[in-house]
Amino acid sequence: VPHEKPLGLPRFLATASRNPIEIWGQRAYREPVVRADWLRVPTIVLSDPAGIRHCLVENAANYALQPLRQRVLRPFLRDGLLTAEGELWRRTRRALSPVFAPRNVGRLAAPMAERSQRFAEDLARLDGAVTDVSTQMTLLTYDILQATLFTNDITGRPDEFAHAMERFLHRMGRVDPLDILDAPAFLPRIWRLMGRRANQYFRRIIAETRDRRRALLARDPAAAPQDLLTLLLESEALSDSEIDDNIITFIGAGHETTARALGWTLYLLSQAPAERALVEAELDALLPGLPDPGDWPNALPRTRAAFEEAMRLYPPAPSLNRTALADDRVCGMPVPAGASLLVLPWLVHRHETLWDQPGHFRPERFLPGRRERIDRFAYLPFGAGPRVCIGASFAMQEGVIALASLLRHLRFDFAGERHPMPVQKITVQPDRGLPMRVGRR
Numbered sequence: 001v002p003h004e005k006p007l008g009l010p011r012f013l014a015t016a017s018r019n020p021i022e023i024w025g026q027r028a029y030r031e032p033v034v035r036a037d038w039l040r041v042p043t044i045v046l047s048d049p050a051g052i053r054h055c056l057v058e059n060a061a062n063y064a065l066q067p068l069r070q071r072v073l074r075p076f077l078r079d080g081l082l083t084a085e086g087e088l089w090r091r092t093r094r095a096l097s098p099v100f101a102p103r104n105v106g107r108l109a110a111p112m113a114e115r116s117q118r119f120a121e122d123l124a125r126l127d128g129a130v131t132d133v134s135t136q137m138t139l140l141t142y143d144i145l146q147a148t149l150f151t152n153d154i155t156g157r158p159d160e161f162a163h164a165m166e167r168f169l170h171r172m173g174r175v176d177p178l179d180i181l182d183a184p185a186f187l188p189r190i191w192r193l194m195g196r197r198a199n200q201y202f203r204r205i206i207a208e209t210r211d212r213r214r215a216l217l218a219r220d221p222a223a224a225p226q227d228l229l230t231l232l233l234e235s236e237a238l239s240d241s242e243i244d245d246n247i248i249t250f251i252g253a254g255h256e257t258t259a260r261a262l263g264w265t266l267y268l269l270s271q272a273p274a275e276r277a278l279v280e281a282e283l284d285a286l287l288p289g290l291p292d293p294g295d296w297p298n299a300l301p302r303t304r305a306a307f308e309e310a311m312r313l314y315p316p317a318p319s320l321n322r323t324a325l326a327d328d329r330v331c332g333m334p335v336p337a338g339a340s341l342l343v344l345p346w347l348v349h350r351h352e353t354l355w356d357q358p359g360h361f362r363p364e365r366f367l368p369g370r371r372e373r374i375d376r377f378a379y380l381p382f383g384a385g386p387r388v389c390i391g392a393s394f395a396m397q398e399g400v401i402a403l404a405s406l407l408r409h410l411r412f413d414f415a416g417e418r419h420p421m422p423v424q425k426i427t428v429q430p431d432r433g434l435p436m437r438v439g440r441r
C-alpha cells in the first residue's frame with residue numbers, strides 16, 4: 001500500500017537502500033509525471049505512455065544510460081550490449097540482432113523443453129515436500145542458459161563454474177557509496193574487490209570455452225552444436241573479448257530476470273485456483289498435440305497470459321534509468337539537461353489510470369483479442385525503443401516452455417507462514433523466497 005505523503009529524508013534514505021519500490025507515494029501511482037528531486041539531482045518519474053514513447057523512442061538520442069547504473073554494472077559487464085554506449089552499442093546491437101532472430105530462438109525451443117521436462121521430473125520426486133520455488137527457478141533458468149549458450153559444453157567443472165557465476169552475479173549490481181558519490185575511479189569499490197576472483201575464474205572459463213569452440217568450428221563445422229556461442233562465433237562481427245563480454249551479459253541479464261518471472265507466476269497461480277485450473281485444462285487439452293515446443297508460446301494463450309500478467313505485477317526489471325543530455329519537455333513538464341529520467345515498469349504497471357483493478361492478478365487481460373488493446377507503452381517488462389531487451393522473445397519462449405513443462409504434471413501450493421513481499425534488488429524478488437509444496441497433480 002503506497003504511503004500518502006512524500007517520505008522525509010531519513011525514511012527516504014532507509015527505504016531507498018532497503019527496498020526502492022517502497023519509496024513511491026500515492027501520487028506516483030496516479031499522476032502521469034512526478035518531479036522528485038533527490039540529492040539535488042532533478043528527477044522526473046514518468047508513467048504517461050505517450051511521454052514514455054517520446055523519451056524512449058522519438059527522442060531516445062537525448063536520453064543516455066544513467067551514469068550511476070554504468071558505474072555499477074560496467075566493471076562487470078564491460079563492453080557487453082547492456083552497458084555499451086555510442087558507436088560500440090550500435091555495432092554490437094547490429095551484430096547481435098540476427099543472433100536473436102526468431103528462426104534462431106525457435107531452434108533453441110527443443111533444448112529449453114528438454115531441460116524443463118527433466119527438471120519437472122526431478123521436482124516430482126519431492127512428492128509433496130516443501131521447497132523454495134524461487135531458488136528452484138534460478139536453478140532451472142541456469143540449466144536452460146547452459147544448454148542454450150554452450151550446450152553444456154564448457155571447459156572446467158560445471159559446478160565450479162556455477163559457483164563462480166553465482167558469486168559474480170551476487171556482487172554485480174551492488175551499489176557502492178563511492179559510486180553514488182562518483183568518487184575517483186582509483187578508490188577501491190568493495191563489491192568489485194569481492195567479486196574479483198570469481199570474475200577472473202568465470203572469464204577464464206568462458207574464454208577457454210570460446211577458443212575450444214572456435215577450433216571445433218574450424219576443424220568440423222558440422223559437429224558444432226547450434227547454440228548461442230556458435231551463432232556468435234559465426235557472425236564474425238565481434239572481437240573475442242566482445243564475445244566474452246556479451247556471453248557474460250546474457251547470463252547477467254537473462255538468468256535472474258526469467259527466474260523471478262517464473263517464480264512469481266507459480267506463486268500467483270497458487271493464489272488463484274480458478275486461473276490455475278484454466279491453465280491446467282489448456283495444457284491437458286493442447287500439449288499432447290504439440291510435439292514441437294517452438295509452437296507452444298503461440299498455441300498456449302492462457303499459459304502465456306499468466307506469465308505476462310505476472311510480469312505486469314512483478315516486473316523482473318522494475319526500473320529504466322536515463323539521464324537527459326539536453327533540455328526537453330514531457331507531458332508539459334520541463335526536463336532540464338542533466339535530469340534523471342525514471343521510467344518504472346513497477347509504477348506504470350500498477351498505475352490507476354492505465355489499468356482496471358491494477359493490483360489484481362487477471363491474466364485474461366493478455367488473452368488474444370484483449371491483449372492488442374493494451375497500449376504498447378503501458379506494459380514495459382522488456383523496456384522499449386532502441387534499447388529494448390534483445391532477449392525478449394528468447395525469454396517469452398523460455399517462460400512458456402518452462403511453465404508448460406512444470407504445470408503439465410505438477411501442482412505448486414504456497415506453504416509459507418506469511419505471503420512474500422516484493423523487494424527490489426536489481427530484480428523484484430520475494431523477500432523470503434517462495435516456500436511451496438510441490439506434488440504431482
Ligand code: HEM
Binds near residue numbers: 093255257316
Ligand atoms: C535489456 C528485461 C531476459 C538480454 C533489457 C531491458 C529490460 C529487460 C527491461 C531494457 C533495459 C533498459 O532499457 O535500461 C528483461 C526481462 C527478461 C529478460 C524482464 C526476462 C523475463 C533477457 C534474456 C537475455 C537478455 C534471456 C539474453 C539471453 C538483454 C540485453 C539487454 C537487455 C543484452 C540490453 C539491450 C540493449 O541495451 O541494447 N532486458 N530481460 N534479457 N536484455 Fe533483457
